Amino acid sequence: MASVNMADVKRLREVTAAGMMDCKKALxxxxxDFDKAVEILRIKGAKDVGKRESRTASNGLIALKxxxxxxxxxxxxxxxxxxxAKAERFQDLAATIVNHIVATKPADVPxxxxxxxxxxxxxxxxxETNAALGEKIEIRRFAVLEGGYIGAYLHKSDPQLPPTLGVLVQLDTANPEVAKDIAQHTAAMAPKYLSPNAVPADVLEKERAVFEQMTREEGKPEAALxxxxxxxxxxxxxxxxxLQQAFVKDPKKTVGKVAEEAGVKVQAFVRYKVGQA
Structure with missing residues (x-):
């Protein structure tokens, strides 16, 4: 079996994103023959797609359109x-899919x-991308907001990697500055719901039960519970x-108050961080 140059192994890994040992064996x-090695990795990747189903895809990116x-x-x-995640092919796939989502507005991931x-x-x-890059690749979730005025924000935790946090904020009327401020606030403070009225009843009841149990265990008087x-x-x-969070740029005001003073209403938001619920 022919010996290989480690520079070629590195180059093949950069081109295919396959593992170092897989690149060495393919060469x-x-x-x-570099081109032949690329083809060998492509065929091997296609055969291994099914084997990756049980593996965990916990890295990735957030794409915005x-x-x-x-x-x-x-x-x-x-x-x-x-x-x-930083491979060009993976990022190109994300861009293609999010463009398609905007164009077709599918109901759900299936x-x-x-x-x-x-x-x-x-x-x-x-x-195909799974086969080419040698990893499990999956769509976890997506969201589309339409109507009103939508502000967006993407955040990179590492300048060498694609964005791993993204936010959309929907206002009833155009106000780019407020939309940007609230989107950045949302990225930092990770709210789960828009307002108290948006909290599902079962979630609220669960929290209420936890607080009641906590208060009882603290020995508080029954009448005060x-x-x-x-x-x-x-x-x-x-x-x-x-809307009830303290605004990061002015903690004396809530986000709802900031929006009210600007003459806008926050209608919806989406916050995605890779790997988080």
Whole structure:
């Protein structure tokens, strides 16, 4: 078997994003022929697609497509390593899919996977990239906001990697500065719901039960329980609902108050961070 140059191994890894040992073996099998080694890795990757289903795709990126001031989409596309996350092919796939999402507005991930781009389903595009890059690649979630005025924000935690955090904020009327401020606030403070009214009943009841149990274990008087629990619920709203959070740029005001003073209403938001719920 032919010996290989480590510079060629490195180059092959940069081109294919395959593992170092896989690249070395492919070059040995190809007797140093670079193009043949690329083909060997492509074939091997296609054969291994099914084997990757049980593996965890916890890295990836957040892709944004802002079609206009009133239409935008976010996509979380996952892979296994940050090496693949920064690969050009992976990032190109994310851009293609998020553009498709804006154009077609699919109802959910299964519908998206069965839809077609250039004569192939999105699932087929994922499988081909999976085979080429040698990792499990999957769409975790996406969102489309349409109507009003939409501000967007992407954040990179590492300048060498693609964005791993993205936010969309929908206002009822155009105000770019406020939309940007609230989007950046949302990125930093990670609200779960827009307002207290948006919290699902089962979530609220679960939190209420936890606070009640906590208060009882603290030995508080039974007659005082409702008031104490309600106070803690209000504190939870201030922590986890966007409009009641203290605004990061002026903690004396809530986000809702900032919007009110600007003459706008926050209608919706989406916050995606790779690997988080």
């Amino acid at each position: 040995e099998e190809a007797e140093g 802002q079609e206009s001031d009133s239409l935008a989409a976010l996509l979380e596309l996952n892979c296994e390593t940050d090496f693949v 519908t998206l996977l069965e839809s077609q781009i250039d004569g192939k389903t999105v699932k087929e595009h994922l499988d 409702p008031k104490i629990v309600e106070g803690r619920i209000q504190g939870w709203f201030r922590d986890f609902t966007l």
